[in-house]
Amino acid sequence: MARLAIDRDFLRDFAKLEKPVTARVTEVFAKFEQATYAGQHLEPVVNARDKRMHTIRIDRFWRGVVLAPDTGDVYTLLKVLPHDDAYTWAMRRQVSVNSVTGRIEIRDVVAIDGSLPQLTMMAEQQPERLFAHVKDADLRRLGVDEQTLAFARALTDPVQLDAARGFLPGNQWDVLYGLAAGLSVEEVWAELGAAQTSEPIDTEDVAAAVERSPERIVLANGPDELIALFRNPFALWRVYLHPTQHRVAAASFSGPARVTGGPGTGKTVVALHRARHLATNGTGPVLLTTFTSTLAVSLAAGVKLLEVPETAAPIDVRHVDQLSHQVFSEHHGRPTLLSHEEETDLWRGIARRLELPFTEAFLAEEWRQVVLAQQVDDAGAYLEAKRSGRGRRLGPRQKAQVWQAVHEFTAELAQRQVWTHETVCIEATRLLGQRPDRPYRHVIVDEAQDLNPMQWRLLRALVAPGPDDLFIAGDTHQRIYANRVSLREVGILVAGRSSRLTVNYRTTAEILAWSLGMLHGERIDDMDAGLETIAGYRSEVHGDLPALRGHRTRNAELESLVGTVRGWLDAGVAPGEIGIAARSNGLANSAREALAAAGLPVRPLAKTEQADESIGIGTMHRMKGLEFRCVAVIGVTEHQVPASAAVTPAAEDETIHNQDMQRERCLLFVACTRAREQLAVSWHGSPSPFLTSVK
Numbered sequence: 001m002a003r004l005a006i007d008r009d010f011l012r013d014f015a016k017l018e019k020p021v022t023a024r025v026t027e028v029f030a031k032f033e034q035a036t037y038a039g040q041h042l043e044p045v046v047n048a049r050d051k052r053m054h055t056i057r058i059d060r061f062w063r064g065v066v067l068a069p070d071t072g073d074v075y076t077l078l079k080v081l082p083h084d085d086a087y088t089w090a091m092r093r094q095v096s097v098n099s100v101t102g103r104i105e106i107r108d109v110v111a112i113d114g115s116l117p118q119l120t121m122m123a124e125q126q127p128e129r130l131f132a133h134v135k136d137a138d139l140r141r142l143g144v145d146e147q148t149l150a151f152a153r154a155l156t157d158p159v160q161l162d163a164a165r166g167f168l169p170g171n172q173w174d175v176l177y178g179l180a181a182g183l184s185v186e187e188v189w190a191e192l193g194a195a196q197t198s199e200p201i202d203t204e205d206v207a208a209a210v211e212r213s214p215e216r217i218v219l220a221n222g223p224d225e226l227i228a229l230f231r232n233p234f235a236l237w238r239v240y241l242h243p244t245q246h247r248v249a250a251a252s253f254s255g256p257a258r259v260t261g262g263p264g265t266g267k268t269v270v271a272l273h274r275a276r277h278l279a280t281n282g283t284g285p286v287l288l289t290t291f292t293s294t295l296a297v298s299l300a301a302g303v304k305l306l307e308v309p310e311t312a313a314p315i316d317v318r319h320v321d322q323l324s325h326q327v328f329s330e331h332h333g334r335p336t337l338l339s340h341e342e343e344t345d346l347w348r349g350i351a352r353r354l355e356l357p358f359t360e361a362f363l364a365e366e367w368r369q370v371v372l373a374q375q376v377d378d379a380g381a382y383l384e385a386k387r388s389g390r391g392r393r394l395g396p397r398q399k400a401q402v403w404q405a406v407h408e409f410t411a412e413l414a415q416r417q418v419w420t421h422e423t424v425c426i427e428a429t430r431l432l433g434q435r436p437d438r439p440y441r442h443v444i445v446d447e448a449q450d451l452n453p454m455q456w457r458l459l460r461a462l463v464a465p466g467p468d469d470l471f472i473a474g475d476t477h478q479r480i481y482a483n484r485v486s487l488r489e490v491g492i493l494v495a496g497r498s499s500r501l502t503v504n505y506r507t508t509a510e511i512l513a514w515s516l517g518m519l520h521g522e523r524i525d526d527m528d529a530g531l532e533t534i535a536g537y538r539s540e541v542h543g544d545l546p547a548l549r550g551h552r553t554r555n556a557e558l559e560s561l562v563g564t565v566r567g568w569l570d571a572g573v574a575p576g577e578i579g580i581a582a583r584s585n586g587l588a589n590s591a592r593e594a595l596a597a598a599g600l601p602v603r604p605l606a607k608t609e610q611a612d613e614s615i616g617i618g619t620m621h622r623m624k625g626l627e628f629r630c631v632a633v634i635g636v637t638e639h640q641v642p643a644s645a646a647v648t649p650a651a652e653d654e655t656i657h658n659q660d661m662q663r664e665r666c667l668l669f670v671a672c673t674r675a676r677e678q679l680a681v682s683w684h685g686s687p688s689p690f691l692t693s694v695k
């Protein structure tokens with residue numbers, strides 16, 4: 001019986017087709033396998049470069065392009081396009097098998113043949129060719145075939161190679177790209193490592209190559225699986241890896257390792273695959289953890305999609321506070337937590353009673369960032385403690401005053417038998433230290449940039465030091481809380497085991513470039529005594545520029561938001577693919593009410609049920625780690641972004657002021673880089689200074 005496979009590129013296109021078309025595609029292909037002679041539905045393409053290209057009727061207007069095998073019964077759906085475009089697309093393309101990876105490749109032969117004469121002519125005027133330093137034999141060894149080789153030989157400029165990305169065979173383009181970027185033949189070979197195969201490759205056997213290309217082609221086992229695939233195409237798309245990502249996910253490290261990279265470079269995808277890899281090939285239970293409960297829910301969904309084999313070690317997905325509370329509760333029962341307001345009152349009361357010249361916010365931060373972070377437990381140690389990044393200098397007398405306040409605060413917690421998340425975490429770490437064993441063999445941390453030192457010590461205590469113990473994914477450009485951690489200082493050494501991803505797979509080049517403009521000139525640390533860079537960070541997908549719109553009043557802005565969202569829905573975007581972010585809870589709630597009043601389906605971002613059917617609305621903080629086809633960031637207004645209350649006045653403390661401002665910029669950057677295709681940024685009254693500063 002005929003079986004249907006789907007090209008992953010098609011899944012991405014599928015998500016963008018209009019609803020009635022997607023319904024027809026699902027209908028046609030759900031029946032595809034039932035037809036005894038699948039060939040009956042398929043029409044050959046006249047003048048096709050590749051005789052295996054066929055088309056199939058979707059409706060009067062749309063056709064699917066299907067790769068029909070010479071042998072075997074696996075048919076691959078490559079594209080769905082309007083009638084004429086489908087024929088043109090199919091006519092120009094050739095399918096081949098890569099001689100090194102054994103994977104399937106598709107190229108636009110007409111485009112290659114069409115551009116070669118002109119490139120050759122231009123090259124004759126140039127003194128040097130792009131790949132003059134690489135021998136033909138080496139190119140062939142890396143899987144470059146004769147046609148691509150002839151093309152590569154005519155190139156003189158990396159820009160020409162960039163332009164050829166859409167029409168050269170993918171694996172071969174990657175090889176050329178690596179060589180053009182200065183990698184040696186051996187390094188490119190190592191990059192290919194993950195995709196190499198030890199079986200002998202018959203480059204004529206396309207059917208075998210289809211089966212061998214799981215990162216490119218998904219085989220649906222029966223109509224139910226196919227329908228599930230079509231129902232949630234992005235979910236599946238989300239779990240593919242580029243060879244560079246694969247290398248990191250499957251590597252063996254002698255100790256803690258990490259992966260960095262800007263938003264959308266696939267750090268989470270790598271973390272998920274690493275979890276599966278270690279569960280399958282590692283030596284014990286795996287913990288996959290992150291910062292918030294919302295993110296943990298989305299990681300758990302990702303693990304589910306990866307279909308970890310039943311024989312693998314368990315993968316436990318939990319956020320960090322959940323872990324500390326669990327360890328704590330096993331010994332002491334559930335802790336009574338001090339609320340934020342109670343804590344503020346307590347510090348305020350102590351400051352008043354002791355007549356101290358410090359605000360409650362300053363005392364609370366000094367306790368967290370210096371006393372707890374550095375495990376300071378007496379006045380002498382506090383006198384010596386490093387206070388870098390804390391801004392305001394303190395003399396010995398002032399330090400004695402702060403210490404007195406800390407002492408009273410701690411005594412009060414003990415007397416009331418109440419805890420904060422930080423003290424729970426410290427106690428949990430102490431308890432773990434007393435245990436003879438460690439609960440996990442491998443710990444993987446996503447969104448690492450926002451964890452505090454107490455949480456890092458807990459994670460360190462959850463796993464014994466050794467190969468592949470800790471794997472850390474994070475991006476300090478996306479730090480949105482006040483925690484600045486040096487991994488060395490919490491006993492985690494990643495030097496020599498760090499990788500950086502540079503290709504953004506989520507956001508269009510236009511949205512990315514605009515968002516990066518907001519961070520222009522910011523000095524951002526790398527959690528390891530250096531500075532993080534955004535050099536080489538790029539997106540290969542193009543789209544519309546962000547829409548920036550100012551309004552006179554808050555109500556006018558909300559009204560316009562309803563219009564923007566309606567426009568997206570009318571264009572066929574599903575409600576679950578729309579996200580709205582505001583700096584404050586208040587504005588997020590008002591936006592929710594405005595959309596609900598207009599009859600649109602909405603939900604708070606924190607609510608993960610029915611996420612597919614409703615528009616997610618929440619604070620910028622909640623947007624972290626998520627992604628949507630269309631994003632509206634609202635209320636990007638002067639005095640609201642940055643939020644006045646979250647920024648220490650420069651007159652009070654310049655260092656802290658600058659850190660607060662950077663954090664607020666990063667927060668807006670995080671919200672804007674959640675968008676895959678469309679970004680709308682709006683304000684009422686005067687715009688935020690962060691917007692007016694974008695170059």
Ligand SMILES: Nc1ncnc2c1ncn2[C@@H]1O[C@H](COP(=O)(O)OP(=O)(O)OP(=O)(O)O)[C@@H](O)[C@H]1O
Nearest residue numbers: 237238241242263264265266267268269505506625
């Ligand atoms: N190799 C790839 N090919 C295609 N798409 C990819 C690839 N890797 C990642 N993606 C897609 O890019 C998007 C971003 O991936 P992911 O969430 O892992 O990035 P991230 O670096 O963790 O982002 P952020 O730091 O912004 O949260 C996802 O939709 C993912 O499916």
